[in-house]
Amino acid sequence: MSEQDPNDQGEARRSWFRRLREGLSRSSSRLGGGISAIFTKRKLDDAALEELEELLISADLGVKAATTLTAEFSRTRFGKEVTDEEVRGALAGQIATLLEPVAKPFVPDRAKRPHVVLVVGVNGSGKTTTIGKLAKRLVEEGHKVVLAAGDTFRAAAIEQLQIWGERIGCPVVARDQGADAAGLAFDALEQARRQGADVLLIDTAGRLHNKAGLMAELQKVIRVLKKLDPEAPHDVVLVLDATTGQNALQQVATFRELVNVTGLVVTKLDGSAKGGVLVALAEAQGLPVHAVGVGEGADDLRPFSAEAFAKGLLGVG
Amino acid sequence: MFESLQSRLSDVFGKLTRRGALSEADVQAALREVRVALLEADVALPVVKDFVERVRDKAVGQEVLRSVTPGQQVVKIVNDELVEMLGGAGAQGDSGTGLDLAATPPVPVMLVGLQGSGKTTSCGKIAVRLKDRERKKVLMASLDVRRPAAQQQLAVLGQQAGVATLPIVPGEPPVAIARRAMTTGALEGYDVVLLDTAGRLAIDEALMAEVAEVREAVKPRETLLVADAMTGQDAVNVAQAFNERVGVTGIVLTRVDGDARGGAALSMRAVTGRPIKLLGVGEKLDALEAFHPDRVASRILGMGDIVSLVERAAETIEAEEAEKLARKLEKGKFDLDDMAQQLRQLTKMGGLSQLMNLLPGTPKIQQQMKNAKIDDKMVKRQIAIISSMTAQERRHPEVIKASRRQRIAAGSGTSVPEVNKLLKQFADASKMMKRVQKLGKKGLARAGLPGLGGPGGGMGGGGMGGGLPPGFGKRR
Numbered sequence: 001m002s003e004q005d006p007n008d009q010g011e012a013r014r015s016w017f018r019r020l021r022e023g024l025s026r027s028s029s030r031l032g033g034g035i036s037a038i039f040t041k042r043k044l045d046d047a048a049l050e051e052l053e054e055l056l057i058s059a060d061l062g063v064k065a066a067t068t069l070t071a072e073f074s075r076t077r078f079g080k081e082v083t084d085e086e087v088r089g090a091l092a093g094q095i096a097t098l099l100e101p102v103a104k105p106f107v108p109d110r111a112k113r114p115h116v117v118l119v120v121g122v123n124g125s126g127k128t129t130t131i132g133k134l135a136k137r138l139v140e141e142g143h144k145v146v147l148a149a150g151d152t153f154r155a156a157a158i159e160q161l162q163i164w165g166e167r168i169g170c171p172v173v174a175r176d177q178g179a180d181a182a183g184l185a186f187d188a189l190e191q192a193r194r195q196g197a198d199v200l201l202i203d204t205a206g207r208l209h210n211k212a213g214l215m216a217e218l219q220k221v222i223r224v225l226k227k228l229d230p231e232a233p234h235d236v237v238l239v240l241d242a243t244t245g246q247n248a249l250q251q252v253a254t255f256r257e258l259v260n261v262t263g264l265v266v267t268k269l270d271g272s273a274k275g276g277v278l279v280a281l282a283e284a285q286g287l288p289v290h291a292v293g294v295g296e297g298a299d300d301l302r303p304f305s306a307e308a309f310a311k312g313l314l315g316v317g
Numbered sequence: 318m319f320e321s322l323q324s325r326l327s328d329v330f331g332k333l334t335r336r337g338a339l340s341e342a343d344v345q346a347a348l349r350e351v352r353v354a355l356l357e358a359d360v361a362l363p364v365v366k367d368f369v370e371r372v373r374d375k376a377v378g379q380e381v382l383r384s385v386t387p388g389q390q391v392v393k394i395v396n397d398e399l400v401e402m403l404g405g406a407g408a409q410g411d412s413g414t415g416l417d418l419a420a421t422p423p424v425p426v427m428l429v430g431l432q433g434s435g436k437t438t439s440c441g442k443i444a445v446r447l448k449d450r451e452r453k454k455v456l457m458a459s460l461d462v463r464r465p466a467a468q469q470q471l472a473v474l475g476q477q478a479g480v481a482t483l484p485i486v487p488g489e490p491p492v493a494i495a496r497r498a499m500t501t502g503a504l505e506g507y508d509v510v511l512l513d514t515a516g517r518l519a520i521d522e523a524l525m526a527e528v529a530e531v532r533e534a535v536k537p538r539e540t541l542l543v544a545d546a547m548t549g550q551d552a553v554n555v556a557q558a559f560n561e562r563v564g565v566t567g568i569v570l571t572r573v574d575g576d577a578r579g580g581a582a583l584s585m586r587a588v589t590g591r592p593i594k595l596l597g598v599g600e601k602l603d604a605l606e607a608f609h610p611d612r613v614a615s616r617i618l619g620m621g622d623i624v625s626l627v628e629r630a631a632e633t634i635e636a637e638e639a640e641k642l643a644r645k646l647e648k649g650k651f652d653l654d655d656m657a658q659q660l661r662q663l664t665k666m667g668g669l670s671q672l673m674n675l676l677p678g679t680p681k682i683q684q685q686m687k688n689a690k691i692d693d694k695m696v697k698r699q700i701a702i703i704s705s706m707t708a709q710e711r712r713h714p715e716v717i718k719a720s721r722r723q724r725i726a727a728g729s730g731t732s733v734p735e736v737n738k739l740l741k742q743f744a745d746a747s748k749m750m751k752r753v754q755k756l757g758k759k760g761l762a763r764a765g766l767p768g769l770g771g772p773g774g775g776m777g778g779g780g781m782g783g784g785l786p787p788g789f790g791k792r793r
Contacts, residue, residue: 058362060549063353123572123600124433124545129464153600155437155473156466163465177473208575241433245359245549247577268432271518272558273551296432296463 044082049074052087059276059313062246065283069094092310095279099306104288106134106263108143109234114192114200116225116232118185120218120255121239123206126267126293128157130239131201132164133293133301134265139168143198148188149174150181150221153205161203167298171195181205181217182224189228202233209254218259235262237290242268242275249277252285266304267293274313344376351395360580361553364402364587372398402583403610404592415594415607416443416539416567423456423502423510425495425535428569429528429559430543432516435571437467439543439597440513441474442605443569448480453508458483458498460491460531461515471513478602481507491515495531512537519558532563541594543569544585552581553588560589571597574604651750653711656743657703660696698731702739705729714740 049070056066072094073087108115121127128151135145147170151157158174165172173188185202192200204221207214225232238261240248255261269275269292278289289304348369355365375394418424426443428436440457447453457475459482461467468485475482483498495512502510514531517524532540542556542565559565568589570582573596586593593608703711705728710717717725717740726733 054362057356058550060359060551063357122547122575123438124435126433132465154470155477156470159466159469160464208572210576211574241545241547243431243545243549243551243555244547245552245577245580246357247359247547247575248549250576251547268518271431271551272520272554273549277549 044074044077044080056276059274060245061276062249062280065276065280068283088314092307092314095313096307096310098279099282099289099309102282102286102289103304103306104263104290105303106235106237106290108138108199110143110198112198112231112234114146114189114197115234116189116192116200116202116229117235117237118202118204118221118225118233118259119237119239120204120259120261121206122208122241122251123154125206125239125241125244127151127206127239128160128164128203129296130265130267130291130293130301131161131203132168133298134291135164135170135201136168136298137301138199139170144196145170145199145201146188146192146195146197147172148185148192148200148202150184150188150203151205152177152179152181152184157203157205182221185221186224186228189225189232193228209251209258215254215258222259236260237263237265238287239265239267242266242278242292243271243273244277246277246280249280249284252281252287256285256287261287263288263290265289265291265293265301270294270300275309276313278309341377344373348373348376355580355583358578358580359547359549359552359584361550361584361588363553364584367587368398368402368583399583400610402587404586404608415592416447416541418451418453418509418538420538423499423507424539425499425502425510425512425537426539426541427512427514427528427532427535427537427563428541428543429514429563429565430516431518431545431555432464434516434543434545435569435597436516436543437461437470437474437513438600439541439569439571439595439605440471440511441478441480441602442597443595444475444480444509444511445478445602446605447509448478454481454506455509455511456481456483456498456502456505456507457511457513458494459485459513460494461513462489462491462494463515467515474602491527492530492534495535499535510535519555519562525558525562529562539566540564541567541569542585542589542591543571544581546570546573546579546581547575547577548581550584552584556585556588560591565589565591567591567594569593569595569597570608573606574598651747653703653706653714653743656746657700657711660700660703664693664696664700698729698735699739699742701729702726702731702736714743 052073053066053070056069057063061069069091073090077086077090106117108117119127119131131147135147138145145168147161147165149158149161149172151161152175155177158177162172162174164170171191173184173191175184175187181204188202189200202221204218205214207218209215222233222236236259238252238255240251244251252261252264264281264287266275266278266289275292281287282289291301292304292309294300294302351372352365352369355368356362360368372395375398416426418426428440428443430436437459444455444457447455457471457480459468459471461471472482472485474480483494483501486494486497489497491514498510498512501507512531512535514528515524517528519525540563542559544552544555548555556565556568568582568585568591570579570593573579582593585591593610596606596608598604598606702725705725706717710721710725717736722733722736726736729736
């Protein structure tokens, strides 16, 4: 998933950008509106700063990130007359600066053949859907993609991925429900090699990060993959639901510690959830954010843009 | 770094309860901490503000500051308010699903929520519960025509659970499916029809209109909003939007078995005024629990969930075994067989970690246990050690000398120090049993639950209650 296909016209670029903006601004209109209400021709005093901090907290930025941002603000602008525009612009700028280093699109390494990507996350975060969307994008970019239906636990998860495979024309390696996920991953890697695939996307069952047994199962998948390719999986992508609150910090930390997560995909950003926890995550973990999900359509997976996200978050034009 | 809300509040209240007299400033300071703690637990900001305001009014306005134990008074007010906000003590009268099914069968029950909140799994769990506990004949129907294989997912769940699902007709729109489900339910004599809808965003006009249409068509007796316990500040928006559009009658909170602090429960309850009816606590189909506001509030405040613990103990420990143990205890006899049995019961009750969540003052102890590497694995090893002993050794542990210890260690795949540790623990336990015996029943009750007096209170020695060997609570 490169920044944008070079063949794509500006037209398309604008349209996805607009969609992202629309999605995000729907979710942030409240936050933006709140700040306007506070700061229209007003002195930036303690009370105003406290309200600002609370607004950031309301966007799921978390107490720590909200305090940091507010403190930054008070240092430079305390006591000055500030307008709504200034506050929003400056805040968006700060947030974009924070997020800029983590905005790294996912680019498969063609030398790997296949580039193995393990997709992990808690239940219901949107792993299977993300794989479907990601696979479509990669296929469109000319990669040969194989999918592995590694969620052998949830009812009909395998069928769900198979339907995606049919839609986009990717082979799907699957076994019956209840089969060993590690064994399936092993088979999938073998088949992907035989077929000369560029990318292998492995789905996994959703699991809560505090379930030691299930996390160990995931570690086993990785161990087994390493028997075929010591470097596999080349990427471990954690799919994170944007509606998640501060628990996202724990989620990412635990998954990273146990299965060495290399990047994030944030889903459901088209809702009223603000996904502000990304800001806290960027500070705490600094993991790349590869893409964001902004809808249910097959094309609704977008590269993560720090500026667009920050602007959308604060409702800056 | 990630203190739980519980440990955070334990600290705050620990400070408060230790003080003799409280000034208004003390209360203010404590409430600031409460505010941050609740925010970090993802309770929505307006709800937090409202909550803190109410507590402040009560704490400052009353006799609190002049009373003998002002700290505890404040804690009590916070606790009472929390219970109130979560739905009021005893709001959950019955032990069943807490669902209102008092209508002419088939009674329609609809589940709504965001994508991935756990609607389909919850649907299966509710069906199992209605079938097993309330002897209802349940039909499930999936109205999710959007996500690939969603209808199939419910069909598979139905097979696993032994619950009927409406046959899938490809291409049928949701409203028609709902109508067909009700007709089938009436014709085939079902008591309850569970309608599992597609996940949708609260701001998606078209989809919200669709679910409103389904609601009009079947007039569900219960419309349950299924929400993830990990939800952040957005919980209020979601709850509000769904409540306005489809009239939520209750909330099902899922993934409560995660380590999220669950502030969403408070937010959604406060915004909709609807009760939280059920909690999803695991991936298995029976992992659904009734919601008890008073217990959850106590858990949040670090007072533990003793009632749940006792209930779980009652469910798992066979009365006969317990009696046998009690008789043995009376005679002052407690051997390694008894200890092994207790350890096994412990694993049956969901393992140490699950139990610890229910016990008072646990965040600190959990940390201590983590440091001492006490976990469920250790319990299993201990059972293995005891299993590697001969019958004689189990009854008369005093015969276990060096060479026997080596054999036991080899037999159980452990090491001699581990065997020693277990024997030491056993010695401590039997010593305590003797003490308990001397104290008599009244003493047992007092010695059993010392943690209740003050949150964060010590849990050493015999603090784990009668059921556990005392070694578990000890700092090493």
